[in-house]
Amino acid sequence: xxxxxxxxxxxxxxxxxxxxxxxxxxxxxxxxxxxxxxxxxxxxxxxxxxxxxxxxxxxxxxxxxxxxxxxxxxxxxxxxxxxxxxxxxxxxxxxxxxxxxxxxxxxxxxxxxxxxxxxxxxxxxxxxxxxxxxxxxxxxxxxxxxxxxxxxxxxxxxxxxxxxxxxxxxxxxxxxxxxxxxxxxxxxxxxxxxxxxxxxxxxxxxxxxxxxxxxxxxxxxxxxxxxxxxxxxxxxxxxxxxxxxxxxxxxxxxxxxxxxxxxxxxxxxxxxxxxxxxxxxxxxxxxxxxxxxxxxxxxxxxxxxxxxxxxxxxxxxxxxxxxxxxxxxxxxxxxxxxxxxxxxxxxxxxxxxxxxxx
DNA sequence: TGCGATT
Numbered sequence: 072x073x074x075x076x077x078x079x080x081x082x083x084x085x086x087x088x089x090x091x092x093x094x095x096x097x098x099x100x101x102x103x104x105x106x107x108x109x110x111x112x113x114x115x116x117x118x119x120x121x122x123x124x125x126x127x128x129x130x131x132x133x134x135x136x137x138x139x140x141x142x143x144x145x146x147x148x149x150x151x152x153x154x155x156x157x158x159x160x161x162x163x164x165x166x167x168x169x170x171x172x173x174x175x176x177x178x179x180x181x182x183x184x185x186x187x188x189x190x191x192x193x194x195x196x197x198x199x200x201x202x203x204x205x206x207x208x209x210x211x212x213x214x215x216x217x218x219x220x221x222x223x224x225x226x227x228x229x230x231x232x233x234x235x236x237x238x239x240x241x242x243x244x245x246x247x248x249x250x251x252x253x254x255x256x257x258x259x260x261x262x263x264x265x266x267x268x269x270x271x272x273x274x275x276x277x278x279x280x281x282x283x284x285x286x287x288x289x290x291x292x293x294x295x296x297x298x299x300x301x302x303x304x305x306x307x308x309x310x311x312x313x314x315x316x317x318x319x320x321x322x323x324x325x326x327x328x329x330x331x332x333x334x335x336x337x338x339x340x341x342x343x344x345x346x347x348x349x350x351x352x353x354x355x356x357x358x359x360x361x362x363x364x365x366x367x368x369x370x371x372x373x374x375x376x377x378x379x380x381x382x383x384x385x386x387x388x389x390x391x392x393x394x395x396x397x398x399x400x401x402x403x404x405x406x407x408x409x410x411x412x413x414x415x416x417x418x419x420x421x422x423x424x425x426x427x428x429x
Numbered sequence: 430t431g432c433g434a435t436t
Binding site for chain 2: 424
């Protein structure tokens with residue numbers, strides 16, 4: 072039912088190395104990394120509220136510029152919602168990013184300044200190699216090797232974030248200036264630039280991929296081109312729902328008559344802010360995360376809504392997605408209209424005002 | 430077939 076040659080399944084662990092269950096009271100608080108630059112706190116809240124009731128939500132911003140640092144925290148009331156959020160939202164593609172959702176560690180001084188910058192790495196060293204090299208000195212939270220955008224080859228530079236600063240300090244002492252086996256050049260290991268200290272226009276190294284870097288470390292997954300939408304991420308919690316392409320790739324042809332016409336109907340699509348999109352033929356068990364996964368890759372999504380029967384709580388077969396930018400909405404519609412989701416062919420268009428005669 | 434009643 073899957074294995075259509077065009078299906079793309081993203082193996083989503085990004086090499087993250089968290090694993091221990093030895094955490095204490097962090098069963099409701101999540102850290103969300105690799106958020107799209109433009110994503111607002113409200114949009115984050117909207118996304119995570121699709122899982123369960125959110126107690127609090129905080130997008131971390133640059134103290135001076137107010138710009139998003141690309142990560143934030145979401146605290147749920149219920150631990151089971153937090154767990155579900157990890158299961159269904161981790162690896163979600165939003166615009167040019169793939170977000171990471173994991174339990175937040177308890178905030179403390181000891182975990183700050185535990186990020187290391189490593190250079191002089193042999194070009195053939197993998198992320199796993201890097202972790203193996205550093206793992207003797209502590210618990211690795213994240214690791215990453217920077218790759219050339221075009222060639223995908225290692226730049227010989229990477230980052231290691233330890234759980235504790237003391238672990239990072241020890242790794243510096245033990246590894247700085249040493250020559251990895253099989254290499255000829257010594258590596259440099261030092262503390263990474265701390266975004267909060269450097270008030271320069273230096274992007275926060277630990278969390279935000281630089282603008283030019285469209286890629287994150289890990290295996291060379293091919294980021295999907297904007298006009299070549301390859302649905303992915305088998306919808307974890309909901310089960311199967313493997314997305315498949317059943318339709319030729321479409322190009323965005325400007326001024327596709329119907330699209331434009333519909334979107335301009337009075338009082339319809341553009342309600343205050345954003346363009347509302349109607350999605351029809353959703354399965355009864357559809358949840359919000361399905362809509363996020365479908366539309367997220369195309370651009371800024373403000374909100375999604377699955378319409379449910381009040382008695383059965385099952386989806387009534389349709390839903391709505393509000394996107395910020397017209398262009399992105401058009402591409403999303405043209406790309407998703409006619410796609411097969413499960414065994415259903417979706418119909419996607421700008422929302423019109425059918426019933427509800429104001 | 431179809432276009433949000435839980436702020």
